[in-house]
Amino acid sequence: MKPKPKGFKKVVELRLYVAGQTPKSLAAIANLKNICAGTFEEEYRIQVIDLLKNPALARDHQILAIPTLVRSLPVPICKIIGDLSDTERVIVGLDIRKVKPAKTKTRRQPA
Amino acid sequence: MASRKKSSSRELLRLEKTPTGIPGFDEISEGGLPKGRTAIVCGGAGCGKTMFGIEFLVRGALEYNEPGILMAFEETPEDIARNVASLGFDIQDLSNKKKLFLDYVSVEPHEIQESGDYDLEGLFIRLQSAVDAVGAKRVMFDTVEAIFSGFSNSGMLRAEFRRLFRWLKDRQLTTIITAERGEGTLTRYGLEEYVSDCVILLDHRIKDQISSRRLRIVKYRGTKHGADEYPFLIDERGMSILPLTSLQLQHTVSSERVSSGVPDLDEMLEGKGYYRGSSVLLTGTAGSGKTTLAASFVDAACRRGERCLYIDFEESRDQVARNMNSVGIDLAQWTKKGLLTHEAWRPTQFGIEMHLLRIHKLIEKVKPQCVAIDPITNLLNGSSDKEVYSMLMRLLDSLKMAGITSVFVSLTRGGSDLEQTTVGVSSLIDTWILLRDVELNGERNRCIYVLKSRGMAHSNQLREFVLTGQGVKLLPVYVGPGGVLTGSSRVSQESRERTVAIEQQREVERKRLEAQRRRLTLQAQVVTLQTELDALERDEKNFDREDEKREEQEKVDRDALAKSRGSK
DSSP: OOOOOOTTSOEEEEEEEEOTTOHHHHHHHHHHHHHHTSOBSSEEEEEEEETTTOTHHHHHTTOOSBSEEEEEESSSOEEEESOOOOHHHHHHHHTOOBOOHHHHHHHOOOO | OHHHHHHHHTTTSOOOEEOOOOTTHHHHTTSSEETTSEEEEEESTTSSHHHHHHHHHHHHHHHSOOOEEEEESSSOHHHHHHHHHTTTOOHHHHHHTTSEEEEEOOOOGGGEEEOSOOBOHHHHHHHHHHHHHHTOSEEEEEOTTHHHHHOOOHHHHHHHHHHHHHHHHHTTOEEEEEEEOOSSSSSTTOGGGTOOSEEEEEEEEEETTEEEEEEEEEEETTSOOOOSOEEEEEETTEEEEOOGGGOOSOOOOOOOEEOOSOHHHHHHTTTTOEETTOEEEEEESTTSSHHHHHHHHHHHHHHTTOOEEEEESSSOHHHHHHHHHTTTOOOHHHHHHTSEEEEEOOGGGSOHHHHHHHHHHHHHHHOOSEEEEEOGGGGGGTSOHHHHHHHHHHHHHHHHHTTOEEEEEEEOOTTSOTTSOSSOOGGGOSEEEEEEEEEETTEEEEEEEEEEETTSOOOOOOEEEEEETTEEEEEEOEEETTEEEOHHHHHHHHHHHHHHHHHHHHHHHHHHHHHHHHHHHHHHHHHHHHHHHHHHHHHHHHHHHHHHHHHHHHHHHHHHHHHHHHTO
């Protein structure tokens, strides 16, 4: 959603596919925000895609389950499906690392 | 559920159906698949599930103007396009023309992690956009079960499947889902629990290294349908199902007669030959002249200008042509003129249904008035009696429906009962001609007789069957105190008879001459006697005259004497 340019950091590109304002979609958006609000070393960019508004993307991006979180960078691409309520799995799945809480809290703040 | 309520309130309305366009299937299902509902096509690997579905979509788009959606879970559209191109389907072209929407749904479990609740809304969104894109009426999912391997939340999957089928039904989309057959169940993931309107089972079995495909409608709610296992084929023109057992005995018959190609045999069949559109069985032991008789029939038909189809399971076209030349039948000329289509293939080349279908397709292509199949017994090599019987029954039925006169050659194996066909088709046959060998005096001769011929007063005679340079000749056999004689014994018997006849003739001649001689003798005697008689008559007259003269003289003398006395 809000890319934070930090030149020396590894860039993580995330796309969250949702379908309208369903409870699951809203939960996923909120959960992702929370996770990313945590403390990470990487630089991340988040994009939320509403497939109801752009249905062709479901085919182009091979989306089946809703919500789906796709990490398109760094390669290889990986997908996490669900409302992202299991934070540990998201972190493991995205292969992102937490750094010390003190530093990161202020640094990573998605809008 | 909603639509079921609707249909029960309008009971008189029949279940609407969507024709698949697959040859044969719409007949056995009495119209096709249930309209606006979902049908499962299940079966093991390689049984033709995908083919069935794709043909449903392609024919829908081409023949019924019903665009379709192909949701492929296992193969990419490019792969599918390549696979079905060999069957004459250009799905890429249909896709370009917006008659078919291809969507490849990739489900790759290894790159997916799960975290919390989700559903398959993405699938619905994709479906909806596809429906909107082409105005689809038909949908096929191939193989939707792939989803089961991609997601672990089985409770969610079940709910989503239920929702999917309801969604399809609400939009009146006629749908086929293909499913892999499971152990002891129709589908591996129990999809039939959700879709219970129509279940079609495909089967691919191998017997004696020959494969055959079967289709069965396991279930079809709200309609009657053929319940048998129907053989089907996938060939260069797609899928074809053979529903021929559903045919009834309703063919019209002709009273026109066609020559058997052997004038002497026609003579045995009321002098006219076979009925047009009837089926003729030629049975006999090896080398008894069956093929020659069949070839004579074909030759005569071509001579009349009719189209013929000769199917050979034993010899190649050239071999038959050469062999028939030796008895004065030139089949090659008819092939050249395009009247005769001579096809030869090995009976073991493929399964019995394939044979039947191939014959059907040939008949469709050639549109013959006469068909000869030589020999049907060879079909047994790859199949059981029962299968061959059912295949022949279906073939006979369809030939009769088309009014095609057919000749079947059947080999009677050494030692088996002559009046029993190996395949047991005799009851289906109208005219049965039996050829047999008679061994006598160190030679083997051919005999022929008409065992049965429905609807005509056929000859009850046994004839000797002789192959000459001018075709087949039938000779009356010698039937005498010594039994039936054929070949050289017949010839010697005939010559004995000739000798006796000559003897008798000579005797008669002798007697006639004798009588003539006696007659001439008697005539001569008659002449002699007549001469004597005449002489006697003459003498008699002479005597009379002399007597008169003498009396006159006496009178003269007396007068003279009286004169002389009176003067005194």
